[in-house]
Amino acid sequence: xxxxxxxxxxxxTQCLCPPGNGVFTVNTAKERKEQLHKALYGQSDNIDTIWxxxxxxLSESSKAVILGIASDCGGGILRGANWGPLFVxxxxxxxxxxxxxxxxxxxxxxxxxxHDKYLNEATLSNCRKALYQDENSPxxxxxxxxxEDVLHDFYAxxxxxxxxxIGGDHSVSYPLTKAYxxxxxxxxxxxxxxxFDAHTDLLVERLGIDLCFGSWCTHILDDLHEKHxxxxxxxxxxxxxxxxxxxxxxxxQHWAHEIREQGVDAIIKNILTQLKDENIDELYVSxxxxxxxxxxxxxxxxxxxxxxxxxxxxxxxxxxxxxYPITGADMMEIAPFTDSSGLGIESRTKTLNAGAEISxxxxxxxxx
Numbered sequence: 001x002x003x004x005x006x007x008x009x010x011x012x013t014q015c016l017c018p019p020g021n022g023v024f025t026v027n028t029a030k031e032r033k034e035q036l037h038k039a040l041y042g043q044s045d046n047i048d049t050i051w052x053x054x055x056x057x058l059s060e061s062s063k064a065v066i067l068g069i070a071s072d073c074g075g076g077i078l079r080g081a082n083w084g085p086l087f088v089x090x091x092x093x094x095x096x097x098x099x100x101x102x103x104x105x106x107x108x109x110x111x112x113x114x115h116d117k118y119l120n121e122a123t124l125s126n127c128r129k130a131l132y133q134d135e136n137s138p139x140x141x142x143x144x145x146x147x148e149d150v151l152h153d154f155y156a157x158x159x160x161x162x163x164x165x166i167g168g169d170h171s172v173s174y175p176l177t178k179a180y181x182x183x184x185x186x187x188x189x190x191x192x193x194x195x196f197d198a199h200t201d202l203l204v205e206r207l208g209i210d211l212c213f214g215s216w217c218t219h220i221l222d223d224l225h226e227k228h229x230x231x232x233x234x235x236x237x238x239x240x241x242x243x244x245x246x247x248x249x250x251x252x253q254h255w256a257h258e259i260r261e262q263g264v265d266a267i268i269k270n271i272l273t274q275l276k277d278e279n280i281d282e283l284y285v286s287x288x289x290x291x292x293x294x295x296x297x298x299x300x301x302x303x304x305x306x307x308x309x310x311x312x313x314x315x316x317x318x319x320x321x322x323x324y325p326i327t328g329a330d331m332m333e334i335a336p337f338t339d340s341s342g343l344g345i346e347s348r349t350k351t352l353n354a355g356a357e358i359s360x361x362x363x364x365x366x367x368x
Contacts, residue, residue: 008153009055014132015108015139015146018051020086022070022106032086039093040103051105061102063161064366065154068106071143072335073114074171074212078301080335082111085166087336087348091356092363099360100367101164107150113142114171115211143168144211148175155183162366164359165330169301170201173286173330174216180284180328181223189281191327192229193220194271194320196291196313198237198304200245200253213301213333221249228252229278231271233316234259234291234308256307264312268319275324283320284328285362289355298341299351300333310354314361321365329362331355 020036023029034044041050058065068085075081085106092099110127113119119127119142127141128134140146151163165176177193184191195201195217203215211219221227227250235242236256246253252274254267275283289297293307320326334355341347 005059005157008157011139011150011153012055012104013052014137015150016105017108018047019066019068019089019103019105021047022068022085022109023082024109024111029083029086032090036086036090036093039090055104058102058104059158062100062367064101064164064363065158065161066101066103066164066166066363067147068166069109069143069147069168069172069176070106071109071111071114071167071172072169073111073143074209074216075169076213076301078335078338079169080338081167081169081301081333082109083336084168084332084334087352088166088331088334088355088359091352092359095353095356096360099363101363107143107146109143110141114144114209116140116142116145118142118209144171144175147172148179151175151179152182155179159183159187162327162329164328164363164366165332166359167330167332170197170213170286170288170332171211171216173332174211174219176328176330177220177284177286178223181220184282184327185223185225190225190229190279191282191284192231192275192278192280193224193284193286195230195232195286195288196234196308197232197286197288198234198256198290198307199288199302200232200235200238202245202249202251217251218249221251226250226278228274229280231274233267233271236306237302237304259308259312264315268316271316272319272323280324282327283324285317285320285326286330286332287358287362288333289331289351290333292354294341296354297334297351298343299337299339299348300335301338302333303341310357313358317358317361321361325368326362326365329366331359331362
């Protein structure tokens with residue numbers, strides 16, 4: 001772990017890249033990247049230098065800091081969430097130009113990699129050479145490992161700031177929440193994770209891989225003060241009943257059908273009562289876009305019917321923000337080129353608009 005701002009700044013310039021560039025391409029989406037860079041920096045050339053110079057302003061910037069992790073290596077059979085950071089950012093800049101947030105850039109992603117622990121020494125050496133031009137570099141090479149390493153240093157240097165992560169498949173939330181929870185424990189804060197999703201993400205492993213979009217929640221439970229400080233909302237696609245997940249893992253769940261049957265106000269009351277009883281200080285909101293009904297968000301890898309609607313989602317988030325500071329958050333699984341509705345660009349626009357509205361709300365709360 002680095003111990004100074006100078007060392008952290010060096011690490012950021014090595015392990016990150018300009019916003020939107022986390023998906024490595026030569027010509028693909030070149031125009032979209034240039035449009036994003038013009039919106040952020042007023043030009044599309046010499047971006048690496050401009051972005052690195054912008055990092056010098058991080059210490060005096062907003063409490064809300066955006067980080068893109070354009071990785072879908074931990075996803076399922078339908079990929080494409082690696083384009084989420086580029087498209088979500090562009091939608092935010094277009095529709096919410098007055099957001100008070102600092103964009104720190106993207107994690108540098110080798111798209112075939114997930115976590116360094118899965119790699120042998122030869123692969124690590126080759127990837128260090130590719131990313132850092134140094135096969136003996138001290139830096140990690142896989143997106144999940146890089147993210148956690150960078151954020152441990154980030155929170156040590158800037159304990160008053162929060163990261164808003166844009167993914168990427170939901171495995172990306174593993175390092176985002178792990179670093180956040182460990183930082184909050186060091187600060188003496190009791191933090192809860194509010195996880196919006198159609199799926200529990202509580203597998204122990206999937207096909208032998210322990211860190212992926214379907215298992216990341218399981219592997220942050222020990223970083224919470226209590227396992228039931230993981231509160232899941234919108235669950236509806238599961239091979240097992242609610243009782244299995246709550247009894248096995250100790251988490252708390254509010255399934256989508258309960259929101260229909262009991263009303264959103266009752267769900268809000270239950271969540272707030274639990275948070276108060278547990279003396280929670282701060283909240284992290286992890287939002288998988290498939291928590292929303294597929295009629296709203298079909299540009300994602302696993303859209304599901306009978307989900308949450310935007311109005312009730314915003315009502316829950318507003319109630320949470322009215323009672324607790326939201327000091328970390330993420331938006332996951334928006335895959336702009338993936339669509340199950342057959343509506344094409346209309347579906348993409350609808351999904352992005354919903355994701356941007358939720359993201360803008362969370363960023364505004366984090367900036368307070």
